[in-house]
Amino acid sequence: MAHDIERYLNVRSAHSASFGPNGDRLGFLLDSTGVPQVWSLTDPGGWPEQHTVFEERVTFASWSPERAEFVFGMDEGGNERAQLHRYDLASGAVANLTATPEAKHRWGGWSHDGDRVAFTSNRRDRSVFDVYVQDRDGVGDDAELVFEGDGWLTAGGFSPDDSALIVSEAYSNVDQDVYVLDIESGELTHLTPHEGTVRFRSAEWGPDGESVYLVSDRDSDTLDLWRVDVADGTFSPIASDPDWEIDGVAVDDESGRIVYSTNVDGYTELTVGDLDGDTIDPLPDPDLPRGVAGGVAFDPTGERFAVTVTRRGSPANVCVVEADTGIAERWTHASTAGIPPESFVEPELVHYPTFDGREIPAFFSLPDDDTGAGETPVIVDIHGGPESQRRPAFAAVTQYFLANGYAVFEPNVRGSAGYGKAYSHLDDVEKRMDAVADIEAGVEWLWDHPAVDDDRIVAMGGSYGGFVVLAAMTEYPDLWAAGIDIVGIANFVTFLENTGEWRRELREAEYGSLEEDRELLESISPLNNVERISAPLFVLHGANDPRVPVSEARRLVEAASDHVPVRELVFEDEGHGLSKLENRVEAYSAIVAFLDEHVA
Template sequence: MNLKYHGKEQSLYFISSESGTQQLWKMEIDSREKYKLTDSDQNIKNFWIEEDHITVATDYHGNERNQFHKFDGKDMITLVDQPDCFHHYGEYDAGKDMYTAIRNHHASSSFELCSIDGAGTVAVMGEFEAPIHFIHELSEGQLLLSMDVNNVDQMLMVFDTASGEVKELPFPQARFSSFKFVRDTCLCLSDLGNGFKNIYEIDLEDGTYVKRTGFNWDIEHFKLSKDDRTAILSCNENGSSLLYTLDLTTWEVVQMPFKKNGVIHSLSIGRADDVFLIYSSVDQPHCIYRYSLDRKDFELIADNLPAEEVSWRMASYSSFDGTEIPYFIYEAESGHGAVIHIHGGPESQARPEFNALYHLLNRAGLCVAVPNIRGSMGYGRTYLEADDREKRLDAMKDVVELRQHLIDTDHADSANISVMGRSYGGLMTLLLVTHHPDLWTAAVDIVGISHLRTFLLGTPPWRRSLRAAEYGSIEGQGEFLDDISPLTRSRDITAPLMIFHSHHDSRVPYTESVQMAEALAKSGQDAAFTAYENEGHTFMHQENIDDMNRKIAEFLIGYHTKG
């Protein structure tokens, strides 16, 4: 993850879990030698290359409360150690030995814009009642920030560090990212126009903007060449990453000759003619490529052990109301049945990247179908909002329709289809086994929501208000949330259920799974519950990931073999 080029050293830095936990690694480009730099007892979450050191972020057992450290190439010196707070990196001023960062106490809705000096002393410059994100220092003391206004969109503003005044910029609320300042011009990615993230040239004074690319998909990576005359773009087209160059004088877009059926996870610009990227596909574990803009050729410079080739394809089906739902499928021939996996978010997207669990299930003879049901990211604003609030069960119906589609296309028979999902996908799994209990052979819920009311009450207050735009609020839709929630209907579950959660989950409270497991145990229903002591919302210890994948595979394969 997080591939970054170090210009002075002409080397690559990245985060890898090769040793079993996420650590910082380095690769010497010329020799291709790579080696682990850190041996932290906690996972490395992110890092930033400064002039004289590397700033490293770690959290405690995946709780996402990042703390900052200075890494000098040998030792990590703790800079910020406030374990009750989340810390978000902004920028580092080497001349002043000063960081700009954002801090949020885990029990508070207040977000503090802070300065942190080299000794770790924190000074609060301003407070905001919603998540803010540092973008750029426009001039001395004038900071360009964004603020979340719902679960997807932000507004732009300028903060004056001397007066504490905030000036809201006159842009519509939208998604904003990847700001670049080129020859007195501000470029960024946004979906200001048609709901897809394109490059916009924006005027921070008067709020006007011009769209400079015309993709009907989301641009995911936007990097500038060393001379600022060319941009390298990675565009997410129906889940797959396609690479393009963009001439910043003519705005001409040219596709680059790279693989078209996988995902570019990270992108970094090296010397003038080099582009480095981390890539994976359904049957290609994560690897690093180098592309020469001059020679126009790609070279594999670091890879994992190869995976067995699988038969897979992108497809779509028509749902109950005529909406076309995209999905991809790992096909199987043995007739053991199918598993439908639902991604998290819901403002996320299942993509044809490498997934060890899918491989494990498919190798055992199961067909694995992975849909992007309504509400998924990557297909425009209308599709993204098609599951909001009272439309939640329309997304559930999309999965029911996929089940029937798999039957109609001879991928499985009606008595041999299971469902599983993580986070929001876990909620969707529980909705399906409670609202449509007779359809499923077995089910797996990973860090899922069991009751939308208790989830909203248990999640941090700032997250509650943002998630209400998606799920509905307790005040406005409380009766609806109570009625549809799986915990309310837990006695209706007939499919064998396996539940996984973790003790340090900062997004979906651990209690969401505990209350579902306890309700099922009380009524004597078939459910197994595994809780990991040292994980957060995203599992990061390889031993836990392997343990979970093994348990899921044995569980599902066992029931499908019986079937």
């Protein structure tokens, strides 16, 4: 039985867990009200207690290490100007810690005594982020500016003695630095000096506070796990995989436990152990289902950790793992809205050849009722980023399409994360359209598949994926039965001119600069080639989008409406994407109607 899109969009997810100060309460985000809110459990599988009750999404929640309280983030209408709030569990009282609604605030963690919090914010200058420390009961201007930045700074946690902070600076999605900031003196120690582009990510304090663990591709094409000595900057290798990337690490400074994740062609493998200098004494691998896992959070003893697990056949839920044994127990049971989980389709991991002989990885899913007789329409679903990766996590809309007879093809074209440094740079600046050529090669692969109807192939994508949709429709107009652009870039020049000040420099590092590459950016912008689009087009956007301004959608719709059927849908209370359930229901119901009209 095929359910309507609203039923699929009511499938819930539980994620982003952290333990309360005594380890007897597990907090997490759950979207059962339509947007993520903070809930908690005291027993696995128990009835959860809801704490926050807002119409806006909660973006994270972090429990105090000493008190029955947590800090959470929330923006307004998707504008990404998150404010930090403190919630008291006993009274339910909510205090706005930052109270600067015109600025962005990025969470940096609790001090170990639970008396202070750290964050970065662009409240002084909209184009840069500074580091702040604030008493837990302070409000707004009570925050102390401990370091003035000149770029995109993120605080990464207090040292074990609470005297210092890890601070990361991003120059682009593939180039970062890590520092240690002495809070009292404001002195900044540079741990990762380098030339060229090098990734330094997921930095965590070592148990003694004298070292930092992080992942980096400083000596290889893929991300490896390293230990950095704070005093002298010496790097020591801890773990590596010759083929795949170690993409995250969590360290418990009380127990010396470590968990790191390896991205194996999109699937997560977790490794657990006890730190012993520059080595790890291994513990049993967690007994978790094969899928995508992340968001590791230790309990106060370090004996257990919570982790979010999802796979294409199961929505996100929180499991708790016993570190010594690897035994995992599922704590949350997010609803599947009455849809039998066994009806959800798992994808096939495939690799297809492209124009330069490379093999492009992709996930391909066929509906259960496919006959193999060349009758199945396909949605080519293109991820954003571009330094992102399509992974086999649960996707309600994907399952809806499959249940209604559409196949779904999800390529990780060049520029995607997860496949090494060289692969991520293959689409930089003047090579941008090579990624679009990978999409054309994917369609050729689909043409050779016995199940696929060549005349009913749809391009769909969001953000940078929206650009790829539009570029594929202008470069290869004869391939498509329709296109769906969600918060996509139509013109790189106007996008860079109008995107948020805090992110323009980061995006220029990937796409090219307005000063040096304007002619190239104009030449590859779909809006300047819009007359080539020959298939019906649906454009969706959020009016409050701070990343890709809604003006991109307005110009595109006006230009394309002259010669192809175009539908436009703009949500006044959304930003870069759709977070509210009622808006997602409206948007995807409209997409389904659009496909029924032009493709089915």
